[in-house]
Amino acid sequence: MPSKNFVLGIFGGGQLGKLLTIAAKKLKIKTCIYTNSIDSPAIYYADDFIIGSYLDKKKLNIFIKKVSIITFEFENIPFSILKNLEKNIPIFPKPEILRTLQNRISEKFFLNNIKIKTTKFKKLKRNKLKFLDNNFFPILAKTINFGYDGKGQTFFKNKSEIIKHKFPNDQYILEKIVNFTKEISVIIVAYENKIFAYEPIENLHSEQILRQSISPARINSNINEKAKTIAIRIAKRLNYRGVMCVEYFLKKNGDLLVNEIAPRVHNSGHLTLDSYNVSQFESHIRSVCNLQPIQPKKIKNAVMKNALGKNIYKFRERKSSNKEFFYDYGKMYVTEKRKLGHLTKVY
Ligand code: ADP
Ligand code: MG
Numbered sequence: 126m127p128s129k130n131f132v133l134g135i136f137g138g139g140q141l142g143k144l145l146t147i148a149a150k151k152l153k154i155k156t157c158i159y160t161n162s163i164d165s166p167a168i169y170y171a172d173d174f175i176i177g178s179y180l181d182k183k184k185l186n187i188f189i190k191k192v193s194i195i196t197f198e199f200e201n202i203p204f205s206i207l208k209n210l211e212k213n214i215p216i217f218p219k220p221e222i223l224r225t226l227q228n229r230i231s232e233k234f235f236l237n238n239i240k241i242k243t244t245k246f247k248k249l250k251r252n253k254l255k256f257l258d259n260n261f262f263p264i265l266a267k268t269i270n271f272g273y274d275g276k277g278q279t280f281f282k283n284k285s286e287i288i289k290h291k292f293p294n295d296q297y298i299l300e301k302i303v304n305f306t307k308e309i310s311v312i313i314v315a316y317e318n319k320i321f322a323y324e325p326i327e328n329l330h331s332e333q334i335l336r337q338s339i340s341p342a343r344i345n346s347n348i349n350e351k352a353k354t355i356a357i358r359i360a361k362r363l364n365y366r367g368v369m370c371v372e373y374f375l376k377k378n379g380d381l382l383v384n385e386i387a388p389r390v391h392n393s394g395h396l397t398l399d400s401y402n403v404s405q406f407e408s409h410i411r412s413v414c415n416l417q418p419i420q421p422k423k424i425k426n427a428v429m430k431n432a433l434g435k436n437i438y439k440f441r442e443r444k445s446s447n448k449e450f451f452y453d454y455g456k457m458y459v460t461e462k463r464k465l466g467h468l469t470k471v472y
Contacts, residue, residue, distance in 0.1 A: 127193070127414055132157050134192030134214075138165025138174065140454040140464065141198035141390050141406075144398070146170040148406035154414055159188045164457045167198075179206055189214050196367060196413045198389055200227045201271050217366045217413040218388045225363075226388050229269050229298045239362055241355060242382045244374070249297035254288050262287075263302045270296070274464070275333025303382060305374035309342045310393040311356040314408035315365040316418045321408075322353040323401065323421050326393045328372070334462055338393040338429045340400060344375065351381055359386060368409035370394060392431070392464070399450045399469045400427035425471040432466035435459060440466055448472060 133149055135142050138160030146156045146167050157173040158165065168174040173191060177184030179202050189195075195216045200223060207220035226232050233243045247257075249266065262284060268277035280302075281287040287299075308330060312323040327342035328335055342349070356371040363369075370391035372384040394405035403411075403419040411419065432440040437459060445451050445468070453466045 127154065127416075130193070131155065131414070132172070132192045133410070133414060134159060134188060134195040135167070135171070135198055136160075136179070136195065136202050137198035138162065138167040139198060140166060140452075140456075142167030143170055143454060144395075144404075144406045144452075145196075145198060145390065145409060148404060149410045149414075152407065152410055152414075152416065154410060157188065157191050159185070166455045169455070179203060185210065194413065196409070197223070199273075200388065201273075218369070219364070219366070222363050222365065223388055226386050227270060229267060229272070229385070232386060233298075235362075236359070236383050236386075239358070241359065242380065244303050244382055244384065245301040247299045249292060249295050249299055251292055251295055254284070257284055257287070257299075259284055261299070261301055264299045265302060266290075266292070266297045266299050268296060269298050274335075274462070278333055303374045303376070303384075305382075306377050307342070307344065307375040308372065308384070309344060309348075309352060309375055310338075310370050310372045310391065311352050312368060312370045312391060312394045312397070312405050313353075313356045313360050313365075314368050314405070314412050314418075314421065315360045316412045317366070317415065319418050320357050320360050320365075321418070321420050322356055323394065323397060323405070324423050325349055325352045326396070328393050332462070334431075334433065335392050336431055336433075338396055340396050340427045340429075341423065348375060348379065348381065355381065355383070359383075367413050368394070368405050392467075393429075395452070395467050396427040396429040396469045397421070398452075400425040400471050427469050427471045429467055429469045431464055432468065434461045434463055434465070437465040440468055 132155045134157050138158045143166045149156045156171040158167045158171040159175050204224040225235050236243050263282050266279045308328045309325045311325050325342040327339040329337040368390050370387040374382045390405045398404040402422045450469045
């Protein structure tokens, strides 16, 4: 059990930070949020917070004096900053892991090196576009770093389309479009000596944004086992600590390709709040703070829907039954497709 003066520092103040903070409170762990935006719902729930740029050395110094260990709720913190902070304070998951996974190319190299399949990809070279194979299309161009919720992604049907496109630089990955039958994700929690997997979750996206998650995923037991085994293998190889999510494309022939890995709690795992004995948020706090491990057990089936942009108003108006759980993140700004809340139905 951490000491009385123990404070968990969390980088990022969005809904994931908020739900982590609430889980920490339940476990009597104090939290301090560091965020670069005043529109950060987590700051209202944390014991303390700092608003500042992730590059502001002075504020970061104040932050590390306040906290005992650091974790993060989003991936886009510069590695050099975390590496520096790590000299003085433990950070979980390790910054080295974040460095590998926050770059879509090094993430895929890591996976392919340990014989885990991914989508076919190439790094963009603007002066070599005419040499691309026609069979490589259709593709999605994604920024190598800093993408989320489909941001920084452009679809190209064929070579002539991409040749006409003006990319500002070469910092893009080109990914062949996968003709998948389903998208699924597996959330794992890695403690010092134990790794547990939640059951695979089925995810429905539109315009590259998650709309709906279904638990358990409607897949056969082979695929179910395979998805959990791959996620655990990845966590072991990374010597991981905390909650991690692996997103997969399932193909018709049963192949599972890893789309991406999130070294943090994940939107598809929100339904664990109301359908498991222990939520992904509590699991993450328990593992990074070295508390007693709890094996996740599904106690109900669930469907989670995201409330995006102006849709939040409809969600706020509707009456929830006793099988429905509505989470309003309490963000200030309602912008198009921004994740503002979610509703989970259990059955
Ligand atoms: P983000 O970091 O924005 O979540 P993803 O790479 O996960 O980026 O892309 C978001 C969604 O876009 C995926 O969940 C999937 O629905 C779709 N997508 C991304 N890459 C591919 C691909 N290579 N083939 C088919 N669909 C894709
Ligand atoms: Mg994704």
